Structures are given as structure tokens and as C-alpha cells.
Amino acid sequence: MAAEKWVLMVTAQTPTNIAVIKYWGKRDETLILPVNDSISVTLDPDHLCTTTTVAVSPSFDQDRMWLNGKEISLGGGRYQNCLKEIRSRACDVEDTEKGIKIEKKDWQKLHLHIASFNNFPTAAGLASSAAGFACLVFSLAKLMNLKENQSQLSAIARQGSGSACRSLFGGFVKWILGKEGNGSDSLAVQLVDEEHWNDLVIIIAVVSSRQKETSSTTGMRESVETSLLLQHRAKEVVPKRIVQMEEAIQNHDFSSFAQLTCADSNQFHAVCLDTSPPIFYMNDTSHRIISYVERWNRSVGSPQVCSFFAALSGRCYEFCDLKHIFVLSILSASARENSYISFP
Amino acid sequence: MAAEKWVLMVTAQTPTNIAVIKYWGKRDETLILPVNDSISVTLDPDHLCTTTTVAVSPSFDQDRMWLNGKEISLGGGRYQNCLKEIRSRACDVEDTEKGIKIEKKDWQKLHLHIASFNNFPTAAGLASSAAGFACLVFSLAKLMNLKENQSQLSAIARQGSGSACRSLFGGFVKWILGKEGNGSDSLAVQLVDEEHWNDLVIIIAVVSSRQKETSSTTGMRESVETSLLLQHRAKEVVPKRIVQMEEAIQNHDFSSFAQLTCADSNQFHAVCLDTSPPIFYMNDTSHRIISYVERWNRSVGSPQVCSFFAALSGRCYEFCDLKHIFVLSILSASARENSYISFP
Numbered sequence: 006m007a008a009e010k011w012v013l014m015v016t017a018q019t020p021t022n023i024a025v026i027k028y029w030g031k032r033d034e035t036l037i038l039p040v041n042d043s044i045s046v047t048l049d050p051d052h053l054c055t056t057t058t059v060a061v062s063p064s065f066d067q068d069r070m071w072l073n074g075k076e077i078s079l080g081g082g083r084y085q086n087c088l089k090e091i092r093s094r095a096c097d098v099e100d101t102e103k104g105i106k107i108e109k110k111d112w113q114k115l116h117l118h119i120a121s122f123n124n125f126p127t128a129a130g131l132a133s134s135a136a137g138f139a140c141l142v143f144s145l146a147k148l149m150n151l152k153e154n155q156s157q158l159s160a161i162a163r164q165g166s167g168s169a170c171r172s173l174f175g176g177f178v179k180w181i182l183g184k185e186g187n188g189s190d191s192l193a194v195q196l197v198d199e200e201h202w203n204d205l206v207i208i209i210a211v212v213s214s215r216q217k218e219t220s221s222t223t224g225m226r227e228s229v230e231t232s233l234l235l236q237h238r239a240k241e242v243v244p245k246r247i248v249q250m251e252e253a254i255q256n257h258d259f260s261s262f263a264q265l266t267c268a269d270s271n272q273f274h275a276v277c278l279d280t281s282p283p284i285f286y287m288n289d290t291s292h293r294i295i296s297y298v299e300r301w302n303r304s305v306g307s308p309q310v311c312s313f314f315a316a317l318s319g320r321c322y323e324f325c326d327l328k329h330i331f332v333l334s335i336l337s338a339s340a341r342e343n344s345y346i347s348f349p
Numbered sequence: 350m351a352a353e354k355w356v357l358m359v360t361a362q363t364p365t366n367i368a369v370i371k372y373w374g375k376r377d378e379t380l381i382l383p384v385n386d387s388i389s390v391t392l393d394p395d396h397l398c399t400t401t402t403v404a405v406s407p408s409f410d411q412d413r414m415w416l417n418g419k420e421i422s423l424g425g426g427r428y429q430n431c432l433k434e435i436r437s438r439a440c441d442v443e444d445t446e447k448g449i450k451i452e453k454k455d456w457q458k459l460h461l462h463i464a465s466f467n468n469f470p471t472a473a474g475l476a477s478s479a480a481g482f483a484c485l486v487f488s489l490a491k492l493m494n495l496k497e498n499q500s501q502l503s504a505i506a507r508q509g510s511g512s513a514c515r516s517l518f519g520g521f522v523k524w525i526l527g528k529e530g531n532g533s534d535s536l537a538v539q540l541v542d543e544e545h546w547n548d549l550v551i552i553i554a555v556v557s558s559r560q561k562e563t564s565s566t567t568g569m570r571e572s573v574e575t576s577l578l579l580q581h582r583a584k585e586v587v588p589k590r591i592v593q594m595e596e597a598i599q600n601h602d603f604s605s606f607a608q609l610t611c612a613d614s615n616q617f618h619a620v621c622l623d624t625s626p627p628i629f630y631m632n633d634t635s636h637r638i639i640s641y642v643e644r645w646n647r648s649v650g651s652p653q654v655c656s657f658f659a660a661l662s663g664r665c666y667e668f669c670d671l672k673h674i675f676v677l678s679i680l681s682a683s684a685r686e687n688s689y690i691s692f693p
Contacts, residue, residue: 275619299626
């Protein structure tokens, strides 16, 4: 190893993603294995993304992390699992210019500093943990020279936050639920890239500025334990919808895409309502928007116009906790390297 | 038959009822046959009821009906089915005092005048059609001297409005879905009478003064056609809940009763949400009340206190369209004869 003064850094940027066939319910809480496949669309990182810089130095005496400039604990199982998985796959790294050489075995002793920023509100229903864990895993994988491909990395990100596995790719992404008990085949694959359907637009309409009352983790657990509809949805409904959705995406069939997206979003909220105590992620404004979209779609025959609003309706179910209304033009870019933030 | 000037009248009063295990979805639209059993509690007719006077006279030249003082058409299939079923079962009637004698066969030619009043808003989510058709069938059965018992009459009332069959009894009532294609075994039976659980109180909290946007008839049809959860609910969930609910009622087990009532109400609304287009019968105020009730129930161990509020929560899901908040003390009285209204 080189002199003790060096710092090696990598910065990456990862977008958030929104499910069009929903992930709701885990079959394994620790490994974060879902009860059904899901499909998402990755947003443009210019609009919603996490930027993370990871650094390693022999002068660091412990792992530390800052989120939006504030130090947070890395003690939680989810962070620890991700760090452990990545360290165990770390490889030799050499920076001849800086005269740094790190051997595979050194990574077990070296400590990390991690700084992460979201360009959108955290815990506001915008999947900040998805973007966050995807970016953490991706940047650490770059830093530690992992040989794994994006899908293999997605299985690590999944252990931080389930939907994070889908943020490792752009375009439309499927999270395959997998069969293995250890979760090794529960990972994300890209269905089509961000160029495939580039006239699709997503609007985020903000219907409340309040934080959601039930976290996804708690909500999912209670749904799995108490909803008598969840398993039926997971086993009987979703598998067919996944096939139909893949077909709709491949064929640019907006009409089917919109119908499936709305139906699946509504069913996810139905399962939340069937949970005890019931979970409400929609409010009167969401209901009104959905009704407007339904009426609009019925009155206009053209998928060109439907498209805009049905996509809106799909989103509105999700994004209910921000302060401003803004428009996202979908969708591009998988995780990519970048550098514009610095450590606090 | 006697002189042509006579008029024979009967007046009856019938309460409305509220399902604690919900009826949502028909397997036969014309006969009004449900996809699952349901259980309801009949309200005190002193609070919510329909009062109907039926009259027959040789001087009437057509069947006519007034609802809340305004003439309405009897041309609809539901009224026609009820009138046909009752006329076909009519028997000889003799009023020696008035010197009136009507023979069985005369009923096919004699015309009826019907006047009906609700002491609560019509089409406001308070099951006015349940009370209305139950009262119509009951008063006509008295007028025409039918020999059928209440359960057999309930199968006729069912053809006017499904839930009407449950208003022929007081206390807790089960509507058995039945197996026969002609609907003859789809009828109501009393589980326990109004004395059985007389310390149970129902509160109706009014959360909106607007009429509901989707009628039950339309909503049910769309749920049956589009919800992928409805059949699972009807076939797998409800049958078990019916058994548990009957047990809870028999044992005055308020804790189970409250849990089942809330869970089934939520699941009914979940199926509505899973319908395309989705149906919303709850609003933000309903959500808040449910959340308060949930928190109250969790913080207090005593079923005595729970009782009051969990019953409230069950009701709030239903009663969302009235102008005032009022409190109903449950629950008594099957259909009973009375006379306090007169024809317009």
C-alpha cells in the first residue's frame, strides 16, 4: 500500500424509479425478497437523482456517512449487509498516477467515507432509498473494482432497499422475484433501454405536503401479515400482468400500458386498504385526479392524448408528499459516473 | 266483489339495515343474486325507516306510486318483478265490516296505489332502497293476504333491491346467497333478534353532504366485470368470515365483531378501488376517523370502550353523504304495521 496520506474517491449519480407493476410485500425481510415480480421505469437523473461520493483512505478510522450534509448512522442491518457484500467482492485497485495500490485483502481493513445528496425530498414518496442504495452500491463497486455486472450489483442494492435494484438500469426494468433461498437470483434486468420509448412523458402531481404516515417497510410487513388479498394478488394477478406489461412496453402499446399501470396502482392501494390497520396513501385530491384522468381517457379515443394523462394518473398514486408540482420528462440513463459534490 | 267505491289500505314501517359482512357483487343481475353471503344489523325504525301505505280499489285505473310525495314510475323491472311475484301469491281477502270481498283471481285486475316516505335522505348511502322495497313487499303481502313467511317474502324483496331482503327482520340477519338458478333459496334469515345484543350502539358520522358518484348497482356491476380481487374475496375470504361473525354475534364477542366488521368494510372498499374505473366511497374525513378509531382501540384495552368506536368506524365507511351528524341507538324491530301517513 502507498503512503498514508492518499484518498481515493468515486462519485456516481443514480436516478429514482417508479413501478408500473408494483412491489408490495416481502417473503424475506432480511434479504428483502419480494412476493412478486415488479416492473419499473427509471426517471431521468437530471430531474430526480441521488449523487454519492465514496472515498477510501488509510487515514479514516471508521466507516462514516453523510446524507444531505448530515451525518447518519451506518449501524443499520441494511447498510451493513450492503457493505459486507461489496467488501467481500472487492478486487485489487491500482492508481499508478497517484501511486496508490490497494490489494483485495486490504479492503477488509480500510474504512470508507460516504457522502450522498438527493436533489429531491427524502422520505417523501419519491423512492429516495431506491436511488440512494443503488448509488451507494454502484459507487462502491467502482471504487473497489468489482467485476460483477449491473444485475449482480442489483442483487446487492436490493438488500439495502428492495426497489433500489431497479435503479441500476435506465429504461424499463424488471425485478425478478427469484426462487433461491439466499436471494442470489432475485435481481433486476433491463427490459428495454431509455431510447426505446422516448416520447413517453411522466408528470408528477403533488397532492399533499405531508410526509406519508406509514413507511413502506412497515406497511408491507402489515400487509403481508393481515391482508387476505395480498397473496392472491402476488400469485394469481401479478404474473399475468407482468407478461402483458412486457408485451405492451415492447410494442409501444400505450393503451395497454396505461390500463395495466392504472389497474396495478389501484390494486396496490386496494391491498393497502385491506391491511389492518388500513393504510391510506391516497387522499381526496388523488381521487379527483384519477377521476379526471378516467373521464378524459373515456372522452378522447386517441392514445396520443390518453398517454399523457394516464401516465399522470399512475404517478399520482405514488407521489403524494412533495411541496411543488413539477413535470418530469421521462426517462433515461442508468447509474452513471459523475462528480459534482464534495464532502461536508 | 263489493260496491265500486271502497278502498282497502295497509300501512307498514320498515327499518334500513347495515351490512357488517358486505354484499358487493351480483352473480345474476335480473334476479339479484349475490356472489357471497352477507350479514347485517337492522336499525331502529324510530331512527331510520320507510313508511309505506298501499291501497287497492276498483276505482283505480292503473298502478301508481308516490315516493316522498312525488309520483315516480313503476315501469322499472325491479318494481314490476316485485308486483308480479306478490300478485301471483295473493289470496282471498275479506273485510266483513266494510263489506269487501276480494277473491284470489281479482288481484290480477285490481290496481294499486302506493305512497312511501323515508324519514331520512334518499340515495344518500343510507340504504333507502333496502328499507323501501322491504316495506313495499311487506305492506303488499299484508294487503293481499299472502301466506308466505318473512324469509319467503325476503326473496321477493331481494328482487327489488338485494339488501332489502335483510330489512324484513330485526336484530342480526344473514342473507344466504343460495344455489338455485331461479333464486328461490337466496333469502334472509334472522340470526338473533333485536333483544340479543341491546347494549350495542351504532353511530352514524356524516363525512360529506354530496351524493355518492357511483350508484351501488353500477359499482357492483363494474366490480364484478373488472376487479381481479372480487371473486377471491367472495369465494375464499367471506365464507370464513361469515362463520366467525355468526360466532362473534352469538357470543357477544365485541372484540371479534369489531375486528371483522372493520376488516370486511375495508376489504369492500379495497374491491371498489380495484375496480376499473376505481370507485371511491371514502374521503379524507373517513380516513381520519378510521385512524382515530384504530389509535383509540389500540390505546384502550377494554372492549367496552372499543365497542363504541369500532362500531363507529364500521359505519363511517358507509354513511358518507348526509347533511347532519346524528347518533343512532341500535337496533330493533323487524317490519311492523303502523299508520301515520296519508296519500298525497
